[in-house]
Amino acid sequence: MNNVNSDLKIRGRNPRGEGEKLRATLLEAATELLAESEHPERVSVRGIARRAGVSPTAIYLHFESREQLFRAVSEECFAELGAAMCAAGPDAGGEPRDQLAAMGHAYLRFARERPGHYAVLFQRQITPEADEDDDEPKVGMDVFESLVGVVRRCGVPEADAFDLGVVLWMALHGRAAVASAMPGFPFPDEDRYIELLVDRVLA
Amino acid sequence: MNNVNSDLKIRGRNPRGEGEKLRATLLEAATELLAESEHPERVSVRGIARRAGVSPTAIYLHFESREQLFRAVSEECFAELGAAMCAAGPDAGGEPRDQLAAMGHAYLRFARERPGHYAVLFQRQITPEADEDDDEPKVGMDVFESLVGVVRRCGVPEADAFDLGVVLWMALHGRAAVASAMPGFPFPDEDRYIELLVDRVLA
DNA sequence: AATCTGAGTTGACATTGTTCATTTACAGTG
DNA sequence: CACTGTAAATGAACAATGTCAACTCAGATT
Known part of the structure; x- marks a missing residue:
């Protein structure tokens, strides 16, 4: 079931000044492997290097550690998730309530479709440090903001909008996480779940 | 910050017929280490053996693999979580609504207090196989049942009780998981979160 | 031509999960 | 008591992992 060893790309050294290209290549390789394995902890530094056609240690020219490499991947994934949600919701127009449901879906x-990527999003200590540097918009925060925006447009009291956004998000994450950890759990249908969730949360 | 090597218990071999005792000792050691590290993936088979005062291979006399050992720990933890919830809720009496809130807390x-134990509960593939053997009550399912029971007693339509129980549980798990993965996230206060959650979910 | 430096590699180390062959020590029999 | 079957546990070894320090190698600069 495992790859035999067909996963190495022939690649020469990058010309001067373009060393950063390897960083992108590595991110891509890591992303691919995560997409294939759905078990982040089983994706190895060496496997990523092999896939990128480069020696394992080359990774350490661009990332401090395996953990930081994964963090970088996770940031990319978060951006993608955000894009998917915004495309389905705010950017698609329609009734705010329907937007909310669409974002949930x-x-x-x-x-569901990219469990490996999703799992990497919520590994421990994702937040870079969560300290005072408020300048960086804290990846993933903006998509959350936009969710709260939609909640707000649904007409909930201003004071509750943020907190209800949190509840919504957490109920989504909870279901996604448990669905992947306990495949046998008798969840209500996805449509039903989201309908119920949106209905109740929006008073 | 790390233990130097003071973590080995002197222990002689078990008398005949009582080999199963090591199983318990191992579970205990694993539980302790998980409680200390809060990063399940960094708790090693060898560390557990050291803590139990036994050779690493002895573990394989009682568990098929590291994964199965962790699964066993996870079942114990699930039972404890269930006990804590029931003690706070149904067993404590009072208004059903308050019971629900207490269970949430x-x-x-x-x-919050035992992140290592909690994390091990929701590692991938926790469910033993989720296949046809319906006889075993699927650890963790019973505590969920009792949550649904309380929801039912809150007077929600019979047809919604189960599904709303799921929503509640998922919102709890979501918050717990994200709180641990993104310590910086500006969650609403725990009291506020649960109050909001219970209020909304119970129509 | 000599040097510097960016881009990567080699080889090694300490750990890890796991297997197989082996040893130890207890309980019952002769 | 000595003997033996076997439960209980060990030790050596394997392949794989994350990471580090020292090295190569080619293109740019002087």
């Missing part, structure tokens, strides 16, 4: 679909 | 407290 997009979220669960992402988690 | 118990859940979040467990996750």
Whole structure:
């Protein structure tokens, strides 16, 4: 069932000044492997290097550690998830309530169709440090903001919008995570789940 | 910060017929280490053996693999979580609505105070196989049942009780998981979160 | 031509999960 | 008591992992 060893790309050294290209190549390789394995902890530094056609240690020219490499992948994935959700919701127009449901579906679909990517999003200590540097918009925060925006447009009291956004998000994440950890759990249908969730949360 | 090597218990071989005792000792050692590290993936078979005062291979007399050992720990933890929730909720009496809130708090407290144990609960593929053997009550299912029971007693339509129980549980798990993965996230206060959650979910 | 430096590699180390062959020590029999 | 079957556990070894320090190698700069 495992790849035998066909996963190495022939690649020469990058010309001067373009060393950063390897960084992108590595991210791509890591992303591919995560997409294939759905078990992030089983994706190895050496496997990524092999896939990228480069020696394992080359990774350490661009990332401090395996963990930081995964963090970088996770940021990319978060951006993608956000894009998918925004495309389904705010950017698609329609009733705010329907936008909310569509965003929920997009979220669960992402988690279902790309479990490896989704899992990497919520490994421990994802937040870079969560300290004072407020300048960087904290990847993933903006898509959350936009969710809260839609909640707001649904007409909930201003004071509750943020907190209800959190509840919504957490209920989505909870379902996605448990669905992947306990495949046998008798979840209600995805449509039903989201309908119920949106209905209840929006008073 | 790491233990130097003071973690080995002197222990002689078990008398005949009582070999099963090591199984318990191993579970205990694993549980302790998980409690200390809060990163399940960094708790090693060899570390557990060292803590139990036994050779690494002895583990394989009682568990098929590291994964199965962890699964066993996870089942114990699930039972404890269930006990904590039931003690706070149904067994404590009072208004069903308050019971629900108390169960929620118990859940979040467990996750907060014992992150290592909580994390091991929701690693991938926890469910033994999720196949036809319906006889075993699927650890963790019973505590979920009791949550649904309380929801039912809150007077929600019979047809919705189960599904709303799921929503509640998922919102709890979502918050617990994200709180641990993204310590910086600006969650609403725990009381506020649960109050909001219970209020909304119970129509 | 000599040097510097960016881009990568080699080889090694300490750990890890796991297997197989082996040893130890207890309990019952002769 | 000595003997033996076997439960309980060990030790050596394997392949794989993350990471580090020292090295190569080619293109740019002087």
